[in-house]
Amino acid sequence: MKADIVEFFKLPLEEKKAFAQLPNSLEGYGQAFVVSDDQKLDWADMLTLITRPLQSRNIDLWPAQPLTFRDSLSCYSMELKSVAGTLLEVMAKNLGVAPEEFSTIFQDQPQGVKINYYPPCPRADEVLGLSSHTDGTGLTLLLHVNDVEGLQIRKGGNWFPVKPLPGALTAYIGDIIEILSNGVYKSLEHRAIINLKEDRATVAALHGPREDSVIGPLAEIVKGCKPKYVSMSYGEFMKTYFSTKPEGRRLVESLML
Ligand SMILES: O=C(O)CCC(=O)C(=O)O
Numbered sequence: 001m002k003a004d005i006v007e008f009f010k011l012p013l014e015e016k017k018a019f020a021q022l023p024n025s026l027e028g029y030g031q032a033f034v035v036s037d038d039q040k041l042d043w044a045d046m047l048t049l050i051t052r053p054l055q056s057r058n059i060d061l062w063p064a065q066p067l068t069f070r071d072s073l074s075c076y077s078m079e080l081k082s083v084a085g086t087l088l089e090v091m092a093k094n095l096g097v098a099p100e101e102f103s104t105i106f107q108d109q110p111q112g113v114k115i116n117y118y119p120p121c122p123r124a125d126e127v128l129g130l131s132s133h134t135d136g137t138g139l140t141l142l143l144h145v146n147d148v149e150g151l152q153i154r155k156g157g158n159w160f161p162v163k164p165l166p167g168a169l170t171a172y173i174g175d176i177i178e179i180l181s182n183g184v185y186k187s188l189e190h191r192a193i194i195n196l197k198e199d200r201a202t203v204a205a206l207h208g209p210r211e212d213s214v215i216g217p218l219a220e221i222v223k224g225c226k227p228k229y230v231s232m233s234y235g236e237f238m239k240t241y242f243s244t245k246p247e248g249r250r251l252v253e254s255l256m257l
């Protein structure tokens with residue numbers, strides 16, 4: 001997977017554009033969070049693909065070059081499913097909810113990958129690879145394609161670098177699990193910075209809920225106390241998530257009661 005990603009981003013722009021996003025869709029090669037023509041874009045190229053459920057795949061947008069790309073992504077997606085499934089099960093247990101509660105919401109384990117390529121920049125301190133945001137998903141499993149640092153997480157108002165560990169995935173919580181858990185798990189504010197001389201690539205595998213889910217604090221967690229977040233359909237949540245430029249935890253906090 002790592003080798004195929006490196007090869008794909010090395011292709012000439014015209015070849016990559018064969019897999020470009022279609023109008024009004026984020027899937028394919030392009031950018032995310034473009035909400036106006038005069039906005040300053042993040043210093044990154046992205047390839048976003050839906051990987052699960054299998055019938056949701058738009059294989060035409062999966063790179064045909066390098067030749068092994070599609071097979072590599074299929075295998076990688078299957079392995080991720082098993083890691084995410086285990087983590088979700090453990091989280092359900094930790095929250096004291098029946099494992100079925102989570103497995104119904106994450107049934108068939110909807111999954112997408114956002115493959116990020118960050119070229120170096122001679123004025124690295126004046127750009128961001130990805131502006132500060134939280135992921136609009138349940139659980140993210142991040143793969144560092146090379147061992148170049150760039151991910152930063154925010155805690156107590158300060159930014160901390162996350163060092164890539166060889167052979168490890170970086171796991172973090174997105175808005176959906178913060179809401180479902182009524183705030184027991186917190187969605188992680190993070191951003192990616194750019195290096196002067198080294199390029200960097202990552203694969204963020206996003207594990208979200210079933211499309212027909214209602215996203216709100218789980219009854220079993222709220223019990224006698226008050227729900228801390230509004231409930232809405234997942235469709236409505238996604239519309240809200242993608243309609244504004246991300247800014248730290250602003251979106252998830254705007255859904256707090
Ligand atoms: O590339 C990184 O380090 C972070 C990627 C990320 O946050 C994302 O794709 O949502």
Ligand SMILES: [Fe+2]
Pocket residue numbers: 133134135190204
């Ligand atoms: Fe992210």
